[in-house]
Amino acid sequence: MNVLLLRPHPGNDRFGLGPFFRVEPLGLEYIGAALRAAGHTVTAADLRFRPAAAAWVRRSRPRLVGISCLHALEYERVVETAREVRRASPETFILVGGHAAAAFPAPLECDAVDAICLDDGEELVPAVAAALDRGERLDEVPGLRLRTGDGWFSTPEPSRQGCLDLVPLPARDLVARHRHGYHCLLFKPVWLVETARGCPHRCSFCSVWQLYGRSCRERSIAAVVEDFATAGDAVFVADDLFWHNPERSLELAAALKKRGVFKRWLLVQTRTDLICRSGELMAAWRPLAKDFDIFLGLEAATDRGLAGLAKDSGVAASVEAVRLARELRYGINGNFLIDPDWNEGDFHDLWEFVARHGLQRAGFTILTPLPGTDYFREVASRIAAQPWSNFDMHHLLWEPRLGARRFFELYAETWRRSILNTSGEKGLADWMRQVRPAQVPYIARVLWRTQRMMKPAAYLAEYEATRPRTTAPLVGAELPAGAPAAGRGVA
Ligand code: B12
Known part of the structure; x- marks a missing residue:
């Protein structure tokens, strides 16, 4: 069967680190490998480079189209892409999957979509293809939301615990033509590698642990080494929590070293308390790359703030983790969350913390109830209707305590104190010195776009343009009955 896999343009990367990151659609590459192993012909298109889904449909004549939906902010674009595919080929079966689709499928339940995948795709997509091939019904394929004449219903429970080694290596050749367009920060081209999936912690803003029931699944050392080596x-590294399993992480570092793997740059994401107890591990990993950056969920500048986010860690761990990582010559990036309920003092506390610990490389996102979290379930029925593209953690979903104008002034000022401000401590020339001459136009373009984050008027204009004009809730009926009426300042 001909299968077409599509990665839509998210539609909204005007703010945040979006312009700094564009990575390959790794989930689709794994699904593509699984489909090929089952004998299907696979085409993949990354619509972030050329947004022409219909042209790809005409060219590849698919019986099945899979569309990825990683982030809640992409729901509208995913539905638009499905409509475009439907118009181009009314008989094609359209399946949507990916983190946001599985965590909260409701916004995707429309006529343009035939089914939504609530599980990993490696097993499920070939199962859907096989059923379509045999002309069978899909009711028995587990892990689907399925559109029928009587509305949407769920097929048997998904496993959500499938083995990550089912498909050892992604089919990276599917989007190889875009390799030089994939980039992260100053590095281009960039590869996305997954060694493990899931997280056992319970941060209130994160939808990952809630989808996977706090599980952590690992790929085999042999597969990861092969992936890194090639x-x-x-x-x-896409892992939600790198270095989670110390024994396996030490074993992996040793196996990579033995294979002679050495990278120009590595980026991993992890927690501060994990770093504090992983000195030996960190020392073992550091020689594997010339530059090695860690993305840390710093989240808040006070213990009270961290406790409010169920972070189960304190600022002492944040400070110690930064010290330890720097001692081992790791670069520290991170993120802080800014609560719409903040007063002026809260902003000042954050600025003071950032300055005191030299954390100007961190980013700042607005605390947002992301679909798939308990926080979202608590407040969703009282968030007024607005575009899902506002869920990019740089938009306000309701009027903040300080009022939108003042909030955005302080939010923009927070970004102005970061290294991304080219009028600040690190000027344009300093950035240019860090890249090869051929990369100067790219980095200049990215930095130019990023300056928008330092302009309160840019945020305010979007807030005014998409601010809810009605009191109709964003979602209602489909939320679990009796969801608690917590949350602050919600419309
Ligand atoms: C890489 C990544 C990014 C990359 C971009 C990825 C891309 N391709 O464009 C970057 C760094 C740019 C990014 C940015 C952001 N991200 Co992001 N990102 C991730 C991350 C860490 C890994 C995704 C990944 O590739 N995993 C590896 C692959 C192999 O797994 P997978 O994608 O889950 O694929 C499997 C299944 O989902 C399924 N599947 C996937 N696609 C499809 C398609 C079909 C048809 C089917 C059937 C199945 C299927 O099968 C696959 C194989 O098993 C996830 C974390 C996560 N666990 O999902 C967060 C995550 C998706 N991001 C998140 C967030 C919040 C953001 C930001 C808003 C953060 C910010 N601070 O600004 C921005 C938004 C940027 C923007 N404006 O577009 C949240 C989303 C929460 C939500 N409910 O919306 C996540 C879940 C992180 C978290 N802990 O909460 N992100």
Whole structure:
């Protein structure tokens, strides 16, 4: 069967680190490998480079189209893409999957979509293809939301615990033509590698642990080593919590070293308390790359703030983790969350913390109830209707305590104190010195776009343009009955 896999343009990367990151659609590459193993012919298109879904449909004549939906902010674009595919080929079966689709499928339940995948795709997509091939009904394929003449219903429970080694290596050749367009920060081209999936912690803003029931699944050492060895020089590790299993992580570092793997750049994401107890591990990993960055969920500048986010860690761990990582010559990036309920003092506390610990490389996102979290379930029925593209953690979903104008002034000021401000401590020339001459136009373009984050008027204009004009809730009926009426300041 001909299968077409599509990665839509998210539609909204005007704010945040979006312009700094564009990575390959790794989930689709794994699904593509699984489909090929089952004998299907696979085409993949990354619509972020050329947004022409219909042209790809005409060219590849698919019986099945899979569309990925990673982030809640992409729901509208995913539905638009499904409509475009439907118009181009009314008989094609349209399946949507990916993190946001599985965590909260409701916004995708429309006529343009035939089914939504609530599980990993490696097993499920070939199962859907096989059923379509045999002309069978899909009711018995587990892990689907399925459109029928009587509305949407769920097929048997998904496993959500499938083995990550089912497909050892992604089919990276599917989007190889875009390799030089994939980039992270100053590095281009970049490879995305996954060694493990899931997280056992319970941060209130994160939808990952809630989808996977706090589980952590690992790929085999042999598969990961092969993937690293065949990937390029700059690697972003997609794992939700890197170094989670110390024994396995030490074993992996040793196996990579033995294979002679050495990268120009590595980026991993992890927690501060984990770093504090992982000195030996960190020392073992550091020689694997010339530059090695860690993305840390710093989240708040006070213990009270961290406790409010169920972070189960304190600022002492944040400070110690930063010290330890720097001692081992790791670069520290991170993120802080800014609560719409903040007063002026809260902003000042954050600025003071950032300055005191030299955390100007961190980013700042607005605390947002992301679909798939308990926080979302608590407040969703009282968030007024607005575009899902506002769920990019740089928009306000309701009027903040300080009022939108003042909030955005302080939010923009927070970004102005970061290294992304080219009028600040790190000027344009300093950035240019860090890249090869051929990369100067790219980095200049990215930085130029990023300056928008330092302009309160840019945020305010979007807030005014998409601010809810009615009191109709964003979602209602489909939320679990009796969801608690917590949350602050919600419309
Ligand atoms: C890489 C990544 C990014 C990359 C971009 C990825 C891309 N391709 O464009 C970057 C760094 C740019 C990014 C940015 C952001 N991200 Co992001 N990102 C991730 C991350 C860490 C890994 C995704 C990944 O590739 N995993 C590896 C692959 C192999 O797994 P997978 O994608 O889950 O694929 C499997 C299944 O989902 C399924 N599947 C996937 N696609 C499809 C398609 C079909 C048809 C089917 C059937 C199945 C299927 O099968 C696959 C194989 O098993 C996830 C974390 C996560 N666990 O999902 C967060 C995550 C998706 N991001 C998140 C967030 C919040 C953001 C930001 C808003 C953060 C910010 N601070 O600004 C921005 C938004 C940027 C923007 N404006 O577009 C949240 C989304 C929450 C939500 N409910 O919306 C996540 C879940 C992180 C978290 N802990 O909460 N992100």
